[in-house]
Amino acid sequence: KPRIQDQVKEHFKFKLEHVDKHSKARAGVITTPHGDIPTPVFMPVGTHGAIKALQPQVLEDMDTKIILSNTYHLHLTPGSDLVKKAGGLHKFMNWPRPILTDSGGFQVFSLQKKSIKEEGAEFKDQKGQKILLSPETSITIQQNLGSDIMMAFDECIPYPATREYTKNSMDRTHRWLDRCIETWNNPKQALFGIIQGSTYNDLRKECVDELVKRDLPGYAIGGVSVGEGAEWMEKIVSFTAPLMPVDKPRYAMGIGNPEDLIMLWENGIDMSDCIIPTKFARGGTLFTSRGKIRIRHRNYRRDFYPIDHSCSCYTCKNFSRAYIKHLFDSNEILGQVLATTHNIAYYKSLAEGARKAILEDRFLDFKKEFFANYKKDDS
Numbered sequence: 001k002p003r004i005q006d007q008v009k010e011h012f013k014f015k016l017e018h019v020d021k022h023s024k025a026r027a028g029v030i031t032t033p034h035g036d037i038p039t040p041v042f043m044p045v046g047t048h049g050a051i052k053a054l055q056p057q058v059l060e061d062m063d064t065k066i067i068l069s070n071t072y073h074l075h076l077t078p079g080s081d082l083v084k085k086a087g088g089l090h091k092f093m094n095w096p097r098p099i100l101t102d103s104g105g106f107q108v109f110s111l112q113k114k115s116i117k118e119e120g121a122e123f124k125d126q127k128g129q130k131i132l133l134s135p136e137t138s139i140t141i142q143q144n145l146g147s148d149i150m151m152a153f154d155e156c157i158p159y160p161a162t163r164e165y166t167k168n169s170m171d172r173t174h175r176w177l178d179r180c181i182e183t184w185n186n187p188k189q190a191l192f193g194i195i196q197g198s199t200y201n202d203l204r205k206e207c208v209d210e211l212v213k214r215d216l217p218g219y220a221i222g223g224v225s226v227g228e229g230a231e232w233m234e235k236i237v238s239f240t241a242p243l244m245p246v247d248k249p250r251y252a253m254g255i256g257n258p259e260d261l262i263m264l265w266e267n268g269i270d271m272s273d274c275i276i277p278t279k280f281a282r283g284g285t286l287f288t289s290r291g292k293i294r295i296r297h298r299n300y301r302r303d304f305y306p307i308d309h310s311c312s313c314y315t316c317k318n319f320s321r322a323y324i325k326h327l328f329d330s331n332e333i334l335g336q337v338l339a340t341t342h343n344i345a346y347y348k349s350l351a352e353g354a355r356k357a358i359l360e361d362r363f364l365d366f367k368k369e370f371f372a373n374y375k376k377d378d379s
């Protein structure tokens with residue numbers, strides 16, 4: 001019987017279409033059982049099996065290609081057995097397109113109270129009941145959910161971390177990866193490995209080498225955006241990304257601001273996710289080609305222009321800044337709906353603009369134009 005790593009190749013593919021002539025930026029297509037994903041791609045986050053404030057139909061109308069969801073949260077509520085009974089997460093949430101699930105490796109480790117052992121990570125749920133998340137349980141849960149891309153169960157360590165802690169944690173994460181691969185038995189679901197190693201280049205390199213030996217369908221940079229700051233983040237990404245296989249998708253986890261995305265793409269990253277566009281939207285912070293605006297600011301009281309004149313989303317085509325400010329001031333949930341719609345559209349069009357530029361060998365011009373327009377704070 002062929003290895004699962006070879007079986008999955010029938011259902012999950014990555015085609016590298018083009019590398020920009022003047023940078024490392026790449027354009028490609030990921031093929032999954034629920035559809036194709038042109039890259040670079042940004043993945044909106046639907047932690048509990050819902051993109052907060054948005055109907056799946058709205059996401060489909062915007063042509064969102066893939067969303068992310070979370071093992072940890074869906075395990076606690078409603079439980080992955082129930083989701084499996086409902087026919088899997090795609091059916092349960094009525095989202096017919098690709099889904100990536102994170103392993104819980106990040107969510108558990110951001111808890112205050114947990115204990116990490118060789119077996120896995122132990123913590124208490126809302127009712128105080130002990131729960132063990134391990135490589136085996138994480139993969140079993142992700143297989144019950146039926147995501148197109150599953151993430152390996154890892155330890156995401158905070159910044160700063162000592163070299164000794166980082167090395168020991170990373171070695172354990174590799175042993176966990178082998179247990180993930182042992183548990184993985186559905187060739188219609190791809191398993192991605194996660195590169196750790198904190199700020200230590202030699203450990204990052206060692207980690208990539210270990211992961212590549214396992215011949216996985218894709219690889220992710222983890223352990224970034226954990227408090228290290230933009231400079232370290234760029235150092236880690238620019239060192240690690242070129243070490244990753246050219247013929248597999250490269251994913252940077254939990255990043256980031258529009259500026260960060262430009263940096264990721266310039267370094268040859270294909271996929272990323274972040275709660276920023278959705279979370280900021282619900283708080284009234286909206287992205288525009290000229291920078292962020294805080295829509296509740298009094299300046300927008302009589303501003304009858306759209307959020308972003310260069311945006312063609314439903315919100316920008318139909319509503320003014322003054323109206324959206326009014327919705328936020330009145331605590332109308334439609335404000336959050338319209339804001340989320342816009343921010344998701346903004347991130348999508350940024351990624352699409354980058355992809356087009358890469359295919360035409362003008363990514364650096366794209367970057368230049370972005371920074372010429374985008375002010376750090378425009379409100």
Ligand code: GUN
Pocket residue numbers: 102103104105106107151152154155156157194221222223224253254
């Ligand atoms: N999300 C953001 N960073 C990480 C990471 O290092 N590991 C996992 N599993 N998820 C993440």
